[in-house]
Amino acid sequence: xxxxxxxxxxxxxxxxxxxxxxxNPELAGKPVIxxxxxxxxxxxxxxxxxxxxxxxxxxxxxxxxxxxCPQAVFLRGDFTAYxxxxxxxxxxxxxxxxxxxxxxxxxxxxxxxxxGPIVAPMTGGLESDAPEEIARAAGEHLRxxxxxxxxxxxxxxxxxxxxxxxxxxxxxxxxxxxxxPAGREAAFLAxxxxxxxxxxxxxxxxxxxxxxxxxxxxxAAMPASRLEALFGAWGPALxxxxxxxxxxxxxxxxxxxxSVSREGTYARxxxxxxxxxxxxxxxxxxxxxxxxxxxxxxxxxxLKLRYGDFSTISRSRTLAQPxxxxxxxxxxxxxxxxxxxxxxxxxxxxxxxxxxxxGDDAVQLGLFGDETQxxxxxxxxxxxxREKYGQRALQKGQTxxxxxxxSPDWEPEHQTGLSxxxxxxxxx
Amino acid sequence: MNVSCLQExxxxxxxxxxxxxxxxxxxxxxxxxxxxxDDGRLKLAATNLEIxxxxxxxxxxxxxxxxxxxxxxxxDFVNSLPSEKIEMTLAPRSRQLKLTCARNQATxxxxxxxDFPPIPSVEDGGSLELDPQELHTAIAQVIISAATDDxxxxxxxxxxxxxxxRLTFAxxxxxxxxxxxxTLGSPVPEPVQVIIPARALAELNRLxxxxxxxxxMTFNATRTQVLxxxxxxxxxxxxxxxxxxxxxxxxxxxxxxxxxxDVAEFLRETRTASIFARDGSGIVxxxxxxxxxxxxxxxxxxxRAEEIGDNLSELDAAVEGESDKIAFNSxxxxxxxxxxxxxxxxxxxSGPSRQGVLRPVGDDSFVHVLMPMVVQx
Numbered sequence: 033x034x035x036x037x038x039x040x041x042x043x044x045x046x047x048x049x050x051x052x053x054x055x056n057p058e059l060a061g062k063p064v065i066x067x068x069x070x071x072x073x074x075x076x077x078x079x080x081x082x083x084x085x086x087x088x089x090x091x092x093x094x095x096x097x098x099x100x101c102p103q104a105v106f107l108r109g110d111f112t113a114y115x116x117x118x119x120x121x122x123x124x125x126x127x128x129x130x131x132x133x134x135x136x137x138x139x140x141x142x143x144x145x146x147x148g149p150i151v152a153p154m155t156g157g158l159e160s161d162a163p164e165e166i167a168r169a170a171g172e173h174l175r176x177x178x179x180x181x182x183x184x185x186x187x188x189x190x191x192x193x194x195x196x197x198x199x200x201x202x203x204x205x206x207x208x209x210x211x212x213p214a215g216r217e218a219a220f221l222a223x224x225x226x227x228x229x230x231x232x233x234x235x236x237x238x239x240x241x242x243x244x245x246x247x248x249x250x251x252a253a254m255p256a257s258r259l260e261a262l263f264g265a266w267g268p269a270l271x272x273x274x275x276x277x278x279x280x281x282x283x284x285x286x287x288x289x290x291s292v293s294r295e296g297t298y299a300r301x302x303x304x305x306x307x308x309x310x311x312x313x314x315x316x317x318x319x320x321x322x323x324x325x326x327x328x329x330x331x332x333x334x335l336k337l338r339y340g341d342f343s344t345i346s347r348s349r350t351l352a353q354p355x356x357x358x359x360x361x362x363x364x365x366x367x368x369x370x371x372x373x374x375x376x377x378x379x380x381x382x383x384x385x386x387x388x389x390x391g392d393d394a395v396q397l398g399l400f401g402d403e404t405q406x407x408x409x410x411x412x413x414x415x416x417x418r419e420k421y422g423q424r425a426l427q428k429g430q431t432x433x434x435x436x437x438x439s440p441d442w443e444p445e446h447q448t449g450l451s452x453x454x455x456x457x458x459x460x
Numbered sequence: 461m462n463v464s465c466l467q468e469x470x471x472x473x474x475x476x477x478x479x480x481x482x483x484x485x486x487x488x489x490x491x492x493x494x495x496x497x498d499d500g501r502l503k504l505a506a507t508n509l510e511i512x513x514x515x516x517x518x519x520x521x522x523x524x525x526x527x528x529x530x531x532x533x534x535x536d537f538v539n540s541l542p543s544e545k546i547e548m549t550l551a552p553r554s555r556q557l558k559l560t561c562a563r564n565q566a567t568x569x570x571x572x573x574x575d576f577p578p579i580p581s582v583e584d585g586g587s588l589e590l591d592p593q594e595l596h597t598a599i600a601q602v603i604i605s606a607a608t609d610d611x612x613x614x615x616x617x618x619x620x621x622x623x624x625x626r627l628t629f630a631x632x633x634x635x636x637x638x639x640x641x642x643t644l645g646s647p648v649p650e651p652v653q654v655i656i657p658a659r660a661l662a663e664l665n666r667l668x669x670x671x672x673x674x675x676x677m678t679f680n681a682t683r684t685q686v687l688x689x690x691x692x693x694x695x696x697x698x699x700x701x702x703x704x705x706x707x708x709x710x711x712x713x714x715x716x717x718x719x720x721x722d723v724a725e726f727l728r729e730t731r732t733a734s735i736f737a738r739d740g741s742g743i744v745x746x747x748x749x750x751x752x753x754x755x756x757x758x759x760x761x762x763x764r765a766e767e768i769g770d771n772l773s774e775l776d777a778a779v780e781g782e783s784d785k786i787a788f789n790s791x792x793x794x795x796x797x798x799x800x801x802x803x804x805x806x807x808x809x810s811g812p813s814r815q816g817v818l819r820p821v822g823d824d825s826f827v828h829v830l831m832p833m834v835v836q837x
Contacts, residue, residue, distance in 0.1 A: 119836060352609065352633075394743055396789060397813065397831040398634050399710050 038167040040142040041197035045185040045206045047138035048078040051117045054183035063104040070098045070106045077413045091417045111409045133282045143282040193278030217276020222249030248274040292322045295384025301340045303379045315385040316362035328390045329354035335368040336384035461525020461550040473504045473517040474535045481531040482508035492528035494576045497521045511660045512579045512696045526573035582687035585679030592671035598640045599665045604795040606658035607633035617655035619704040622648045637829040660697035715808035717781030719748045727797040729761045729773040734790035736771040737763035744790040750779040787835045
């Protein structure tokens with residue numbers, strides 16, 4: 033049997049609002065909504081728990097939020113401050129294990145298996161060396177440090193796998209810790225709704241609802257063959273996760289992706305450049321979201337084209353500043369596409385877009401204020417909404433009105449990994 | 461047309477105007493070079509419609525005339541000839557240019573000179589004279605900061621502001637700013653503000669080192685074009701229309717610490733560190749410690765690349781104020797240090813996330829502002 037792992041998922045509560053409350057104590061205990069001008073047409077990026085009592089939720093139109101909770105303090109948000117808090121948070125988290133995977137600005141997975149010797153000196157000794165006690169001590173210590181040093185509340189979930197740990201930290205909110213003992217994962221997950229499971233999106237949910245499956249317990253009870261028939265190769269893995277079995281490794285920074293790319297083969301060869309551009313927009317959004325999730329920026333944008341005769345070319349351009357912005361990735365790729373098609377306008381069988389030369393999160397500041405800040409905020413807000421409500425909860429007109437990308441079957445092949453350099457030939 | 465000149469003169473002239481030949485253009489004739497007899501000399505001209513270069517070559521003109529021929533063909537051919545006299549003849553109403561040099565003869569099919577886009581004559585909008593060597597240094601110091609991508613068109617230009625007896629060049633790509641003042645021999649009658657493409661100034665700078673006479677800079681009345689007149693060369697550039705950002709407010713008035721270091725040492729150590737920085741985001745980290753009693757202050761330059769290694773070097777620095785640290789893009793720092801003429805440089809700072817202000821010690825005509833990178837220390 034595989035070694036029993038102990039994974040901590042730590043997640044900051046109402047992150048944007050909590051940062052605002054930490055630096056302005058007058059806001060503590062008050063309903064606070066970060067998102068922008070309540071008279072404008074924005075949506076709430078985060079709402080404090082005090083505002084959530086009134087029914088305010090992330091992703092809600094600000095006008096609705098104000099109707100529900102007129103006494104709330106509305107803030108535009110200060111992304112520089114959030115980023116700084118996020119960096120300090122991740123620095124603290126890295127003290128507990130060499131295996132830490134950032135899951136965005138305000139969450140991280142920590143594999144504390146065998147980390148007793150690291151944790152014990154920090155907590156002034158451990159009561160027992162049982163793996164779960166080490167994890168509980170690390171989790172409490174981590175929560176205390178985040179509170180003392182950043183004045184932020186962190187919720188912690190502990191379990192034998194990543195997905196269960198994440199669900200546990202959600203259940204522990206606000207400001208709590210929940211440990212799911214080894215062997216109790218299935219019982220813990222069984223009564224929960226389908227959407228609690230990370231990676232189970234709206235499409236899979238709808239498919240399961242159609243056959244009367246509403247809880248994770250029901251999914252866990254389905255035979256693997258049935259799940260495979262419904263979801264393909266991904267099905268059995270879904271069943272295992274629903275039963276609390278998840279061996280996905282915690283990917284530390286050293287194993288971070290060197291490139292992120294998306295590609296897709298068309299059902300028929302495409303000559304219409306507007307279709308190709310539409311696909312590029314979709315890919316750029318997808319690649320950008322993945323980069324932001326891993327807090328990476330890339331400098332090299334690569335376009336890959338395969339023509340009807342299977343001849344394949346790739347064209348790259350290096351940017352002056354690394355980026356994770358959808359628009360910049362799209363603009364660069366579209367310009368490469370235009371240059372390429374100007375020389376060879378044959379029908380395209382496969383189109384791909386990749387970002388490589390990925391760097392850490394060091395940011396070059398700009399002279400004229402942070403011009404990218406509003407865009408950064410927008411992108412991160414979109415990411416959070418999509419994570420919660422699914423990819424199609426929010427779409428830009430550019431992709432929504434593109435019949436190709438907006439079709440429900442549009443699903444680019446994902447390539448994220450160490451060796452997935454663009455241009456590497458792989459059979460279709 | 462019948463004109464003779466020396467191979468080396470023609471070759472030199474073609475190498476100058478060849479820089480303005482359009483690489484790819486929707487107007488095919490701009491891939492040609494225009495040859496015209498002009499007042500006892502041979503005038504060569506080329507344009508890519510953004511800039512136009514004209515060069516006059518000493519020649520013996522027997523019969524006036526003009527023709528355009530493919531630039532690449534003419535340049536390659538002339539460069540391969542021995543250094544002797546070249547005779548060029550064009551029969552009336554013909555488009556075949558015949559070239560004879562030593563025992564070599566060639567014919568080139570040309571395009572009518574009338575089809576060549578007219579090179580604007582620039583006048584009436586004010587004119588001034590500049591010392592070529594001082595202009596050369598000033599251009600080198602500002603064009604490093606101009607943007608290279610066209611996403612904001614005004615930033616690929618250099619803002620030129622004429623007021624009183626002062627010409628101020630400024631360029632910024634949004635991450636760094638160069639501001640360089642030049643003092644004029646006599647005041648200008650009225651203030652002028654234009655944006656000159658940095659690419660045009662870079663071309664001008666290739667020609668300036670050989671110049672000894674003052675360079676004449678002239679604008680047209682509508683301030684859409686600028687002409688630089690050298691001894692035997694003229695460069696005309698289309699000016700960039702738009703509003704240059706107000707940069708005066710981003711040069712801070714105060715600072716919390718200031719370090720003075722030797723330019724040559726600083727450049728050498730930055731180059732060394734950047735070998736390690738090139739795998740990361742090109743980040744070099746600078747840390748300053750003030751001296752105590754008899755111990756001098758110092759500055760460390762460090763860089764690290766994950767999974768590769770790191771580098772740390774130390775140099776003497778006169779540090780005023782508090783200990784401080786700041787991280788820069790190593791390329792930006794090298795770009796700047798390379799355009800200084802030795803001596804010492806001061807760096808004023810107000811913490812790791814505020815702009816650094818660099819000035820050569822003892823020279824207040826050149827200010828460079830560099831935004832830091834936010835890094836984990």
